[in-house]
Amino acid sequence: MFKKKFSSSVEDYLEAIYFIEKERGDVRTSDIASFLKHRPPSVTEMLDKLSKKGFIKHEKYGKVSLTPQGMRVAEEVASRHKTLISFLELLGVDRETAEIDACKMEHVLNRRTMSRLRKLVEFVQTAPEEPEWLKHYRHFIKTGEHVECKKRV
Amino acid sequence: MFKKKFSSSVEDYLEAIYFIEKERGDVRTSDIASFLKHRPPSVTEMLDKLSKKGFIKHEKYGKVSLTPQGMRVAEEVASRHKTLISFLELLGVDRETAEIDACKMEHVLNRRTMSRLRKLVEFVQTAPEEPEWLKHYRHFIKTGEHVECKKRV
DNA sequence: TAAAAATGTTAGGTTAACCGAAAAATTTAA
DNA sequence: TTAAATTTTTCGGTTAACCTAACATTTTTA
Known part of the structure; x- marks a missing residue:
């Protein structure tokens, strides 16, 4: 479909x-x-x-800049990246790993999936305080047990 | 590292x-x-x-089967796939999209990230009932509002 | 059981995205 | 201001993973 x-x-x-x-x-x-860890000829x-596709302006031996069209795409990707980083940090994934994985995920996820992730991040970030369930999740990660288990067992 | x-x-x-x-x-x-939607020569x-790498047994014009080594890898991938599907369904992503995205993610996520996702799925699935926060999350998706907002505003 | 149909393989080709070596242009500095 | 250093490009390769067309084998069926 998309x-x-x-x-x-x-x-x-x-x-x-x-x-x-x-x-x-x-x-x-x-x-x-150097940013992408590729060699200059590849760049x-x-x-x-990218020039031919109209995403950037680039004169030989000169500087590179995004066209409005290129900027639109770049902002979209960067926005997905930001969302994914936030999401992975919610999960408790370390910064370095989060960076790596966000860089992969940002290219493959469907808009609808991205939208749900964005909502989840927003759901947590706009909550008045750190949600209980998140604390419980972290506890669960460490111990494999639910916080309220003692009451029930 | 990995x-x-x-x-x-x-x-x-x-x-x-x-x-x-x-x-x-x-x-x-x-x-x-037909499973992968590729042409027979590619397969x-x-x-x-895969034969040369020792992942499968395959005689010309004959059947294909996984070696123990191939099985190990396949099971790992399939397990990631299952986890990802469950996770995406938690998010409320529709089945079809979940399938597509799980097939992409299963190849790119770090073990640690996978482990956190697995924990999250387990955290929800082993809870005694559907967690409140999940209901609130779904409500938030629909309305953009937190359930308890009325009390506070 | 031999011809037709279906399936699988071989051979050769394409594309995207990388690379290194060498040439060209630009920048720096003596 | 020209020679050296640096940066960028050009050129020619490589690799993975796909493809089509043609050929080989196996299976089906008449």
Whole structure:
């Protein structure tokens, strides 16, 4: 029904450009290469592709910038990323692992699934205080037991 | 730290063989092809690779079966799949979408993340009844409001 | 049981996304 | 301001995983 529009790789590049632009200002081939841990020739190749698709502006040997269209995609991906990081932290996944896994999940999940995850994060974050069930969940992780078990057993 | 051992594709094939074996008994090239929606030559090619790696037994024009090593991998993937399906259903994601997304996630998530998800599913499933917070979450999805909001506002 | 149908394999091709080595352009610094 | 260093691109490869067309084998059935 809803088909994926762009490859994981295209999304990664646009997201990388977006982050670098936000954090450092200028975006150059080597920045992207080190951010994504790829070699410069791979970056040049992809920049060509992204230019032709209208996602970025890039003059030879010059700077890279997102077009409005590229920005739209990048923001979408970055938003999914943020949601996923928040979700994984709810689960108690460590930051480093959360980063890695969010980077994978952000390319594969259906909009509807993303929407449910976003709601879950919002559900917890807009609660007046840390919800009881979350505390119980963490307790359950440690002990394998439900908090109220003693009452019932 | 923990590197991924097999490609998504290898995992998909082993999982497919596992499912077909369980549901239909015999596993043939065409079964795998239709299960994975690939063409028979692609399947033959991969079966060769899986044989060489020691994951399956396969004689030309004959049946396919998992070796103990292949079974181990397939069971691991299938277990992740099951956990993910349960998790997505908790979230209220429809069956069809859950299937699609579980098939993607099962190849990319870190063990630790999987472990947390498994715990969450277990936390809910071993609770004496449907937890209140889940009901509240569903309510929140529909209305964007917390159940107890009325009391507080 | 031999011809037809179905299934499986081989051979050759495509594509995306990476790579290294070498060339070209730009930047730095002597 | 030119030579050295750095950065970027070009060029030619590689690999994984798919494909189609053609061929081989097995199974079905007349």
